[in-house]
Amino acid sequence: MSDNPDTPVYGSGGTPDAGPRGLTRVTRIHHLAELKAAGEPWPMLTAYDFVSARVFQEAGIPVLLVGDSAANVVYGYDTTVPVTEDEMIPLVRAVTRGAPKALVVADLVFGSYEASPVQAVAAATRMMKEGGAQAVKLEGGVRMAPQIRAIVDAGIPVMAHIGFTPQSVNGLGGFRVQGRGDAADELRADARAVQEAGAFSVVMEMVPADLAREVTAELDIATVGIGAGNGCDAQVLVWQDMAGHGTGRTARFVKRYARLAETLRDAAREYGDEVRSREFPGPDHSF
Numbered sequence: 001m002s003d004n005p006d007t008p009v010y011g012s013g014g015t016p017d018a019g020p021r022g023l024t025r026v027t028r029i030h031h032l033a034e035l036k037a038a039g040e041p042w043p044m045l046t047a048y049d050f051v052s053a054r055v056f057q058e059a060g061i062p063v064l065l066v067g068d069s070a071a072n073v074v075y076g077y078d079t080t081v082p083v084t085e086d087e088m089i090p091l092v093r094a095v096t097r098g099a100p101k102a103l104v105v106a107d108l109v110f111g112s113y114e115a116s117p118v119q120a121v122a123a124a125t126r127m128m129k130e131g132g133a134q135a136v137k138l139e140g141g142v143r144m145a146p147q148i149r150a151i152v153d154a155g156i157p158v159m160a161h162i163g164f165t166p167q168s169v170n171g172l173g174g175f176r177v178q179g180r181g182d183a184a185d186e187l188r189a190d191a192r193a194v195q196e197a198g199a200f201s202v203v204m205e206m207v208p209a210d211l212a213r214e215v216t217a218e219l220d221i222a223t224v225g226i227g228a229g230n231g232c233d234a235q236v237l238v239w240q241d242m243a244g245h246g247t248g249r250t251a252r253f254v255k256r257y258a259r260l261a262e263t264l265r266d267a268a269r270e271y272g273d274e275v276r277s278r279e280f281p282g283p284d285h286s287f
């Protein structure tokens with residue numbers, strides 16, 4: 001592995017570079033187009049703080065999302081509706097500091113972009129200027145195309161998000177798969193509209209796998225699936241879901257690769273026990 005800036009994010013031979021030092025160069029949007037052309041899927045995770053962002057960069061995760069799921073996993077709200085720009089921006093700053101080689105995408109929060117393209121450009125500008133993000137994400141297809149176009153025209157790359165869009169949970173009638181039956185054509189239209197509006201990528205959440213695969217083949221831009229099967233160009237999960245660091249139940253689309261919450265609880269319990277018994281701090285940890 002090398003620090004030469006011409007070394008690609010992924011090593012030669014098309015294998016993802018997840019070596020001991022992680023990403024070998026800054027991830028750019030055109031790399032994602034190259035990966036789509038090469039048929040190589042890439043992983044994306046959420047991140048909300050410095051340490052986890054650094055760990056994911058070391059693990060070779062090229063794209064990090066500071067999701068508005070921070071509402072749930074950082075701030076403890078029930079939905080993503082209440083979280084504000086002022087709550088998101090410090091998290092975006094921490095992640096961009098922790099993972100300078102990852103492409104950092106920041107979610108625009110509910111209420112910050114829907115009203116008009118002018119409002120959307122202002123919200124996206126804050127995420128870049130104050131947060132240091134390289135791109136923003138917003139929820140909506142056909143109905144948000146004017147906002148996407150305006151943000152892209154302002155020089156800010158946009159990732160769109162269609163299918164189940166959690167900010168509209170009240171309008172969608174709950175946490176449900178989207179694009180089943182007749183709704184498939186609506187989802188296809190949303191996908192085409194965001195590509196046409198200039199988005200560089202699109203998240204598809206809770207969409208039937210066959211439909212997601214078809215849309216991925218139809219589009220030139222990268223599709224990122226969450227609950228959308230393995231035919232997408234990329235996958236994303238909330239990192240606490242992926243690592244077993246949540247509290248309650250998780251969606252069907254989550255696969256858990258670790259049991260961090262249990263590990264942490266056991267560590268805290270042992271620490272507590274040792275303080276109570278005066279075993280900690282012993283001579284090794286005293287001056």
Ligand SMILES: Nc1nc(=O)c2c([nH]1)NC[C@@H]1CN(c3ccc(C(=O)N[C@@H](CCC(=O)O)C(=O)O)cc3)CN21
Nearest residue numbers: 068069072073080166175176177238241250251252253
């Ligand atoms: N921790 C976390 N993980 C996420 O994936 C996530 C968040 N938070 N917060 C923002 C949104 C909300 N998301 C959600 C939340 C709940 C379901 C859910 O309950 N899904 C059920 C029902 C599916 C159905 O009946 O059609 C499931 O079993 O998958 C799905 C996505 C995805 N996002």
Ligand SMILES: CC(C)C(=O)C(=O)O
Nearest residue numbers: 046067068069203236
């Ligand atoms: C689940 C992903 C796609 C997201 O939008 C978030 O974490 O907020």
Ligand SMILES: [Mg+2]
Nearest residue numbers: 067068069107
């Ligand atoms: Mg989100």
